[in-house]
Amino acid sequence: MRENIQTIVILTGAGISAESGLKTFRAEDGLWENHPVEQVATPEGFAADPALVHRFYDERRAQIRNAQPNLAHEALGRLDREWEGDLLIVTQNIDDLHERGGARRVLHMHGEALSAWCTACDARHRWDEGLGDGPACPACGSAALRPDIVWFGEMPYRMERIFSALARADLFVSIGTSGAVYPAAGFVQEAGRAGARTLELNLKRSQGSHLFDETRLGTASELVPRWVD
Ligand code: BV8
Numbered sequence: 001m002r003e004n005i006q007t008i009v010i011l012t013g014a015g016i017s018a019e020s021g022l023k024t025f026r027a028e029d030g031l032w033e034n035h036p037v038e039q040v041a042t043p044e045g046f047a048a049d050p051a052l053v054h055r056f057y058d059e060r061r062a063q064i065r066n067a068q069p070n071l072a073h074e075a076l077g078r079l080d081r082e083w084e085g086d087l088l089i090v091t092q093n094i095d096d097l098h099e100r101g102g103a104r105r106v107l108h109m110h111g112e113a114l115s116a117w118c119t120a121c122d123a124r125h126r127w128d129e130g131l132g133d134g135p136a137c138p139a140c141g142s143a144a145l146r147p148d149i150v151w152f153g154e155m156p157y158r159m160e161r162i163f164s165a166l167a168r169a170d171l172f173v174s175i176g177t178s179g180a181v182y183p184a185a186g187f188v189q190e191a192g193r194a195g196a197r198t199l200e201l202n203l204k205r206s207q208g209s210h211l212f213d214e215t216r217l218g219t220a221s222e223l224v225p226r227w228v229d
Contacts, residue, residue: 007086009169009196010076011187015176015203016220017097020067022060026178031060041151050146054135057147060094061113061127069101072175072220075228077102088165092177092184094149109156109184115148124148156183169196173227176201176220179208188212201227 014024023031032041039045040056069077080087080103089098089106094113098106116125116135120142135145150156166172172191179185188198188211200206200215201223209215216223 005085005170007168008083008171009165009191010089011174011177011184012089012091012093013177014093016072017093017095018176019070019219019221020097022063022067022095026180037152042153043151046146057113057149064095064113067095067097069097070221072224073097073101075225079228080105086168090162092181107158107161109158109162111149111157116145117148118142118145120144159183163190166190167194169194172196172198174200175224177206179206
């Protein structure tokens with residue numbers, strides 16, 4: 001895998017955390033099934049019922065705290081520590097399992113469950129600072145504290161950083177994502193245009209499988225260590 005490759009960009013989705021017990025979005029027992037997207041993952045939904053949305057993310061945060069990184073997260077952690085070239089793990093996931101699996105060069109494009117954002121003073125806080133429910137911002141006292149999550153219709157984080165990495169990529173690897181959500185679903189084309197080799201590791205063929213040079217099917221905990229090692 002290593003011949004004349006300098007820059008690797010990896011995109012991960014909910015599928016890499018499935019074997020850690022965290023639900024994906026679009027499986028039959030997926031997250032959205034119990035909650036209409038409009039209610040819990042849009043700014044409008046939050047404005048309409050902030051308590052419901054806080055409960056939804058409190059529940060996800062509790063599951064994340066109880067989850068452990070799996071063999072796929074740990075393999076990417078090893079790769080991150082050993083890879084001397086450029087490497088960027090762009091994750092759509094809001095859990096911290098990449099970091100707990102040893103990865104450092106991680107970019108959460110859809111935000112993080114453990115982070116709170118005060119839209120009054122723009123400060124970020126960690127939820128485990130005992131912000132409680134119906135939380136107030138520790139910095140300014142405002143009640144305008146929301147989950148630091150990118151909802152539908154909101155601009156994902158650090159897009160310029162992501163696109164500049166894709167423009168330099170020699171290898172783009174997508175792991176555990178259905179390719180249903182943009183702009184992430186379009187990254188494979190950006191990388192391909194830059195001349196990168198593109199590889200998909202997924203349980204099932206995704207909506208974008210036809211855009212990859214190669215797709216390998218299986219679980220992340222089996223495919224990722226085999227690819228890394
Ligand atoms: C934006 C919140 C532009 C965090 C999420 C019409 C109106 C409005 C917008 C749009 C529109 N049409 C298109 C859009 C754009 C929209 C979009 O793409 N909609 C889709 C539904 C058509 N996108 C946006 O709104 C984005 N913003 O475009 O802004 C803009 C421009 C200018 C100015 C302002 C704005 C924002 C998108 C982010 C939304 N937030 N989540 C949270 O609650 O977690 S999206 C949500 O879906 C998650 O972030 C998740 O990461 C993402 C993608 O899902 P996946 O991770 O792929 O998970 P999924 O369940 O789908 O698939 C799992 C895969 O894993 C499967 O393939 C499965 O086979 C595989 N798998 C399962 N088990 C395993 C496995 N693989 C390996 N091993 C296993 N064991």
